Every structure is written in structure tokens, then in C-alpha cells.
Amino acid sequence: MNYNYDFYKIPGDFLLEKFGEKPEIGIILGSGLGHFAAQVKNAVTVPYSDIPNFLRSTAIGHAGQMIFGEVSGKKVVCMSGRFHSYEGYGMEELTIPVRVLKALGIRALILTNAAGAVNVSYKPGDIMVISDHIKLMGVSPLCGPNVDELGPRFPDMSHAYSPKLRKLALRLAESSPLTVHEGVYFFMPGPQYETPAEIRAIRALGGDAVGMSTVTEVITAAHCSLPVLALSVMTNMAAGVLDVPLTSEEVIETANSIERPFTEYVRDIIANI
């Protein structure tokens, strides 16, 4: 497969024709956080399976559709269903969603995810505005020929998580009932949850939360200069913090339990971007 500029433009043009206009903001919804899609007014929904050069969703708790419409008076495009490396996609394939959203002309990207709390002062149901990440494992989604039209061979990552959007999210947290922290997301490829020893290592290395998504999207967005706001929902304490096994049911349950305030919080952020 030749992942050149036109490869991403084809699905972009296809979607623009379906939507009839350009979205301003893109949103990728994490595990158990797909209900946000119901907030989209005057929705035009396109299943991933209809989109040329796109991927199919396989993960639990992910619907697999692109939804265009209005939230808080802004035109948004919402991806309900994301793609993870543990599903078996090649890293290059994982560039597709963000590059297609970029091709639609968005000016900001909001990412949400479910994550395990490594920082023991965090609690399940808390939110973490991601300030930075650590990814020590797995190759970069930018491996392979560089797409020069999108960005440089060696992109800067020092402002990958937009300082302006982080500041906005922290300010708006003051009027939300949610407890919102700011911290470092540690990427682990999964699909198995981490071992207690891995979590101790992650904590020693500076991780506040751990998860299996988001980072490939952020790297792809940084490459094409797309400002990102990433929000992690602490769905569980990470392995070994409590003496209980981790389950995907617990992850979905906690995500569901904060649905209302989290939806309000994200709506408020969109209104102010």
C-alpha cells in the first residue's frame, strides 16, 4: 500500500461530499465513551465500512462510524470507534483516521480515552488532561516514507498536547463537578493489562496514567501540525494498586458512571475552542 497524500485525500473528499461542509473540530471517542455521539445535532452518519481507504472497527465498546453535525454551535466530526495497535493494524494504517480528519479541514482534535490510574492520588472517575506522553514500545506510526505534504520527517513533539487547549480544559474544569488533573499518559500496547511490576516501573518513569490508545493519533497529529486536546478517564486503579483483577467490564462501567458530567465538560470545551 502506498500511503501517499492522495491516499488520505480520497476518503477526505468522499466524506466532505457526504457532509456537505467542513467540520471545525474532530473528536475521537474512547472505550465506553461513545455516548457522546448522541450529542451531535443534525447528524450525518457514515459507517466506516462505506469510507474508501478506511479501517474497520473491531474493539469492544466502539461503534464504527463517523458522525458529522453540530455540538455547542460548532461543526464537529466525531469518530465513534477508534483503532488500536492491539487489533493488529500496522502502525502506518493507524495514521489513517487522523490524516483523514486533517483532510476534512479540522482546526483542533479532541481525543478521549479510558485509562488506568498509576498516580495513587487519582481515583476512578477522575479525568486527566494529558500534558505529555511516554511511548517506549512499538514503532512510530510515522515509520515508512514521509508524506512531505503533511509534515517533516522529524517532527517536534514538545507541544504535541496543545498548551492553549490544556489551559482551556483546566480552566473549564473549575465549573465542572468532575475532578480534573493534568498528567503524563504512558502508552502500553496491550491487549493484556499491565502487570503490577510494569505499573511500578511506569510510575518510577513518570507516568500518571496508562492506556493502549491515543499516542499514535497524537504523533500523527503533531506531524501535520494539528492541535490536540487529550482527556483520559480514570476507569480503574492500575494493576497492583488494589488487590483486584482488572476487567474491561469495570472500564466500561466507570466510563458509563461519569457519562453526564463528562459529556457536559466536553460540550463546554467545544463551545470555547
Ligand code: HPA
Ligand atoms: N491499562 C491499560 N489500558 C487501560 C486501563 C489500564 O489499566 N484501563 C483502561 N484502559
